[in-house]
Amino acid sequence: MQMSKMFFQTLREDPADAEVISHKLLTRAGYIRKLTGGIYTYMPLMWRVLKKIEIIVREEMDNSGAQELLMPILQTEELWQESGRWDVYGKELMRLKDRHGRQLALGPTHEEIITALVRDEIRSYRQLPVNLYQIQNKFRDEIRPRFGLLRGREFIMKDAYSFDIDEEGLDKSYEIMAKAYTNIFKRCGLETKMVRSDSGAIGGNVSHEFMVLTQTDSGENDVLYCDTCEYAANSNHAESRMPDARINGKYEKSHKIETPNTKTIEQLCKFLNIPPSIICKTLVYIADSKPILALIRGDKEVEETKLKNAIGANEIRIATSEEIAELMSKSGFSAEAGFIGPKGIKADKIIADKSVVSLKNFVIGINETDYHLVGANWSQDVDLPEICEDIRLSVAGEICPNCHGKLLITKGIEVGNIFKLGTKYSEKMKATFTDENGREIPFIMGCYGIGVSRTAAAAVERYHDEFGIKLPKEIGPFHVIVVPVNTNDELQFNTAKEIYEELRSQNFEVVIDDRNERAGVKFKDADLIGFPIRITVGKTVNEGLVEFKLRDSGEMLKLTKKEAISKVKNILQD
RNA sequence: CGGGAUGUGGCGCAGCUUGGUAGCGCACCUCGCUUGGGACGAGGGGGUCGCACGUUCGAAUCGUGUCAUCCCGACCA
Structure with missing residues (x-):
């Protein structure tokens, strides 16, 4: 390739609308151009990178026994109605109508399509297991696209779907994919951590995310990981242990106490001169438009994704003060937020976080403004709610759930995820096969995604310096640039x-x-674009020498033409 | 969806307060000169100032509306 013919232009200044380093550098170096929010053209340089990542993905997927196909981007409403997601998926689904007024959607993911396909094509357990994948542009109408390629509305994704006879088969398929993913990212030069996560809109019981850990803020997810063992989890799913609340001997007997103007935990602690860990905090949430109560220890925060899962709600948010007032009057109280307690409240559900179970002689609201109950104990003073789950936000410094290590926190970019779906789609969509006993049973499914364009952006987040991009040779657009001075x-x-x-x-x-x-x-351009090897031919050519320079380390050698060429071979073919 | 900000050649910005010739740097074209870390000189091309309506003799500038973009939040693979 001649530089003079290449379709690209480097910019000297950062684009004004870019925030993260990968977005800035990819734009400046001429890899990408923005069409509109969250939608980009992959210029020739970027396309070379993406194709290389795709090749790695294909090789590893094929090696793991998966087969590539290509499904339509345009999907029909009917299938989404069958799975029940037409109404649930929300505004993120890009919907459109054809000339007949028929509803279509641009595919954000393909569970419906693949399930419908496999239900028609596979009749017998003899044809299983099967794992099908594709690499394709996906569409998600994000509320707020940002961070360049890290969160686009149109992006390239590899999505795979496994179909098994039983759970055991799924476990095997899942493990094969986990291994393939680790290989894929490693070959892209990315160290990833496989972390437990919430399964979100895709659904299912078990899921893991593959995170590229970043020290910068460009990662969107908080990842908690153990400093001793292998435990790692997205903060929306992380569990942890913590020391029990110190039993405060201050209140031995339960009694009502006047606590004026103590609407926050902080004020209450100050007024009573107690630590927040002996308070039982009561929060009102609206879960699928019904009020619920969540109890948690005063010094801890609720993790809303966990709460959502614990009570099986689709949508959840903290209640407004009007909604709280409404709930109060319905229950026959008039207390303000800050003095609420579970006793006597007519909430749809009351859920307790595990952190409150071991509380003794604690402080709790009793639905009377400016009063709290101190020295309270479960059963005697207040009933412990029936639902008792972990809904607490784990934070750095707490104890690993698996060992005695300490949890640390870091930012992560999610480049891949894998889900055990089970029969979530196959049951709803009546996708069944005949097992060896002649029974019709639903497929046991798994699904597995890799954000290809996001992986490229994550790699730039990982591999750059003040001069520009320095992608590893495996995924960089070119290997060598020869520069006649x-x-x-x-x-x-x-x-x-x-x-x-x-x-x-x-x-x-x-x-x-x-x-x-x-x-x-x-x-400057060579550094910005990031060629792993630069061979400069300048004045020293008169002495038969050229300059051989490595982009990554900056190491520089004076070599003869011949030596330079064989050094290229050594480095690239290692 | 709430809060904040910004829309002026391909990119980065000034001009707007106080209405009257649309400007600077980069990039681009021509010529000269230069050739080891984003040179220099001379000349040149390119912008209905996001869009619409309004106020005015006259609007990039004032007003209303609208669209878009970015940031924070909420939300979210």
């Missing part, structure tokens, strides 16, 4: 051309910067 100098230009042609004939991905630019411009 002065294109008007015949010896320099011809020598550069010879090196270029020689490398090209050996199938290396090489570019010659034949532009009639000054050396500084060429060097």
